[in-house]
Amino acid sequence: MSGNIYDQLREKAKHFHSYSLALDESTDVTDTAQLAIYVRGVDNNFEVTEELLSVIAMHGQTTAQEIFRQLCYSIEDAGSQWKGLAGITTDGAPSMTGRKNGLVALVQRKLEEEGVEDAIALHCIIHQQALCSKIMRFDNVMSDVVKIINHIRSRALKHRQFRDFLAEIESEYEDVLYFTEELNVLNKKLQGQDQLVSAAYDNVRAFSKKLVLWKAQLFQTNLCHFPACKALMDSGTTFSGEKYADTIGKLQEEFDQRFADFKTHRATFQIFADPFSFDVEDAPPVLQMELIDLQCNTDLKAKFREVSGKTVLGQFLRKLPPTFPELSRMFKRTMCLFGSTYLCEKLFSTMNFNKSKFRSRLKDEHLKAILRVSVASSLKPNVAQLCERKRCQVSGSKD
Template sequence: MQADFLWYSLALDESTDVQDTAQLLVFIRGINTCFKLTEELLSVESLKDTTTGQDLFSAVVNCVERTGLVWNKMASVTTDRACALTGKNVGLVKLMNNKIKEEHPDHTLLSFHCVIHQESLCKAALNIKHVIDPVVSVINLIRARALNHRQFKAMLEDLETEHSDIIYHSSVRWLSLGKILRRVWDLKEEIVMFLEMKGIDLDFVTNIVNEECKSDFMFAIDIMEKLNELNVNLQGNSLFAHEINVHVKPFRAKLSLFSRQAGESRFCHFPLLKQKTISGKMADRYKAQLDALVVEFERRFQDFKNLEPLFNILSLPFSAEADSAPEDIQLELLDLQADYDLKEKFKSVLLLEFYGSLSAAAFPHLKNFAANLLLLFGSTYICEQAFSCLKINKSKNRSMVTDCNLNAIMRITNSKLVPQFKNIIQNCEQLHTSH
């Protein structure tokens, strides 16, 4: 791992493996003076005892200093906002800030809460428990009992329905909820028929014929599908923070639009709900839920909102107002906007390539400004993906894998670096070992 980065950022997440060992994944995204981005797994730190903020901090300090990285080049750190990571007084991020302030008083470390995790937490603002609970009950009745499940699938096959089965509910899978609600809605008549055939009385049967409950079901499906769509857009590796903000910002605006239209009993952007005539009382209820969702998004995405002016300058430097830009780049921004050749080049190349092509002599502060923002982790998606790999490689059948071997396996599996095989072979003294 090279330590000659102009700036670098870290993404951190901690989870427990099959042996109950806490594993802290540390991913790095660094950028050098040529604007070449490097995104790699920096280390897997195994914690055998407690996992307090101090323990995690010690592991990160060891990792950073072992790899030769310097603290005043760390631009940001992104976590899932667990207490040990972000505690107010002794959390990992707080301790990292303290260390940087002590050694480099002029340097500021940005910290972010994983945007995907924040988005999933926003669903708590929705009052749809009375919709979800009956749905979960009917799913558990069908899927948890083998006979019921076989009979239900056979009935769907006989009826030649579009769906051949019902989705099993998992409370830890955020995307599953929206899909489950939609599948149950599509199969509601068949589910009622099956329950009546079995002589089973559940709240689901009563709710599905109640117009008010049916409207709530439609609202829950429509809003959950919109949240799911945003969630999918926020996933993926190598997403820049400003690219994530491109999805979050308009979604907040859409929620405000939905709320205003709900106040007028208009639901034109809700595919199911717009099919019904919604009373003023029901519309007010949905408006209140949408308002609560707007407030929750504003609260949880405040760190991204604070950086929006800088993201706008980064993404659209030729239309940015110099007066609103940081003072150290104002003059360079005006010089950039006056250069027609650069303006044309900006239209034809990627953002990273454009800023990398700028003259370091003419635009030193602007290049540094761009480098600092282009490497921010907006989420810990890369960590979650790596944890899936970790669980495969250290399963119950391979639980004795040592920490050293696990670290090596994870580095190889998650690495994007291409080995220089020719150079490796040339440096080998013996190409074939003796037997």
């Protein structure tokens, strides 16, 4: 079944106009480094295929050169062309993003040798968001909180006693709360399959603007968006809004610095998301004439306003006349971009479940086959075709 899915992927890859790659590396239960490579391709009809390209066990060194060698083999084995590579998204590790000898640098060098356009290199947006949160210096509080919560939840008796205690004092909450779930709204928005890179970056920009607003309000001791702080101040406790405004200001600065790679391509993302409202003067010269023609086409504008979400966006883009070749090309290259390595992380979770301490002898090829079938999204094994290839063993019968 795994081979059948891969054959389908190879067939689709032949028709990709543009494709993007997401790479990440993790270690399995036997301390073997596993390299996960996902591909997201867009054909001329704006059909998107997002599937696992390969899982490669790296028993030796995991240098950028070795990762690049494995990547080259995977691309060639799938029948893809380097000229179609539009983007590459990694976890930001030195072996991936090293300026001279990192994987991204080696890929860009290869594209230059092939005489094709550079690929857009992005650092996983979820990983960057997680790094931003580390600027919040609350270790002196959070370390104790985490220890207490883990102590309560790791022991059934302690947990039951704690819940009984909360009931006795008529607490507002009946159990231990994982407040990190409340703080993780942005992270959840960035996760998921078939995510458009423009939508992911919009979520980050929205959160950054909220930080600016919160900082200004805290300086004025306006706690309308901080009910817990307001309750604390109403109780008579001294509250310093400037202290927390400074912390939020540092977080906002960190967001601006961390997402610089996405900001570089902000204009492209905005044209892709809404080409009818983008200022033509800010567009790349190669797109300006076509963008003017598109914005003045009332029929296409009406059709665009009717669509909503990534599911039907492709339906609209398919209706673009051939008089918009550069815009069509840009839309395809942007539509195939990965904003994060979320799918790789999800794959590693599946890997840890399948290759556990109870199944640690699982061979590399068997693991790859299991994972390909487990995480397949748009491609499903053609069972009927597989059955036709099998020769039935007919037992002899006596007259």
